[in-house]
Amino acid sequence: MPPIPGSVSHHLAEAARRLQEGSDSARLDAELMLCHVLRCSRAWLFAHADDPLEPGAAGEFHRLLRRRLQGEPIAHILGRRGFWTLDLAVDASTLIPRPETELLVEAALARIGEGTHLRVLDLGTGTAAVALAIASERPRAEIVAVEQSPGAIDLARRNVDASGLRNVALRQGSWYAPVAGERFSVIVSNPPYIASGDPHLDHGDVRFEPRSALVAGVDGLDDIRVIVAGAAAHLEPGGWLMLEHGHDQGEAVRTLMATAGMGEVGSRQDLAGHERVSFGRLSPSPRHSGTG
Ligand SMILES: C[S@@+](CC[C@H](N)C(=O)[O-])C[C@H]1O[C@@H](n2cnc3c(N)ncnc32)[C@H](O)[C@@H]1O
Structure with missing residues (x-):
């Protein structure tokens, strides 16, 4: 009928x-x-x-x-997007959280024992999706979430406040600047990693997302280089760096980590079989960890 x-x-x-x-x-x-x-x-x-x-x-x-x-993305029209177990506010100031980023959360949780009181750094937190997902699963961990964009840090604050979770602290600034002199057991980041000339930037939802959340130089690796280079000075001995990256960037990211002196370097694949998250570990011996 x-x-x-x-x-x-x-x-x-x-x-x-x-x-x-x-x-x-x-x-x-x-x-x-x-x-x-x-x-x-x-x-x-x-x-x-x-x-x-x-x-x-x-x-x-x-x-x-x-x-x-x-x-316009449906998430912008509704002003909401589900991620992990969370219902997050979203707007045009940062990336709409993607399902594939849940792999970064899973990889991080595998390194953060339940009940352990350790410090985790989330670089480029955007909506605070990754920070809040980890915080919700590991209530005894302390998460510091850094974001450069003033609009995104306001959005992250709304999401942190609405979550009721008390173990996420937000700091505004560029990458490691707001955590100078501090060390963490785990550093996670889903940084911008798209190459500036990538034709996908002209299609779909990304047209409505800020370039500052997406693009990182001609090969997409500019921000990852900065994050890898600063990791040794901000990880505890034996601490882990875990990065989301493009499906074809796994080898390049592993090479950057190995060149920076990290061990146990590897990658995890998403459901489609693409390398999406790479990780490396600072030497457990303090004399091999960076300073500053
Ligand atoms: C790909 S988005 C990821 C957002 C969120 N973590 C997620 O997974 O949905 C990258 C984020 O990094 C932020 N960002 C870009 N450059 C930055 C910088 N120099 N320092 C701190 N954050 C930065 C962007 O504003 C954006 O929110």
Whole structure:
């Protein structure tokens, strides 16, 4: 049976049809936007499919639909994105957290024993996604999260406050500058790692994300070089550095870590079999760790 004109299901079907070309999740996007307008669950939409959509809600739904048709990420339209077990506020000041970054969280958790009271540094925290995910799983660990962008640090603060977690401290500044003289047992980072000429920058969600969160020089490795170079001076002896990177950067990142004197260097693959996270360990002997 065709949907009743003006009903919830009619508006959804029409929106999904219009979104079909630009989105591979057209129906889901339409449902999420209508849920956002009506402040209801997706289950409610199914149960009330034949209800008329009142004009105010229809107008608001169509305003959101227009933004989505212009390519704006669904996470920006809703102002939220799920990551790990968290529901995070997002905006245009930083990266929308990606599911693949959960691999970085998993790799870090594997090095942070439950119940251990150790210090973790998250560089380029953005929404604070990685810092909060680790903090939620390891309540006795102390996480310091650094971010350069003033807009992103405000966003991170909102997320930290909303989480109720007390073991994340935010600091604004560039990479290691806000933690001069401090050492950590684990350093994690999902830094910018896209090459400046990468054609993917002209497609999809990344068009709406700041270049400062995405691009790192001609080969995409400029920020990773800085982070690897500073790691020895900020890791405890035997501490771990763990970095997310592009699917084709694993070998380059391992080489940078090995050249910097790190041991036990390796990478982890994502579900698609791409190297996504690389790690290295500072020598457990104090005389091999850097100074400063
Ligand atoms: C790829 S995003 C990652 C955001 C978040 N950690 C995540 O995984 O969703 C990189 C972040 O690094 C920040 N950033 C870029 N340059 C920085 C710098 N020099 N110092 C500190 N943060 C920086 C960006 O503003 C951005 O929030």
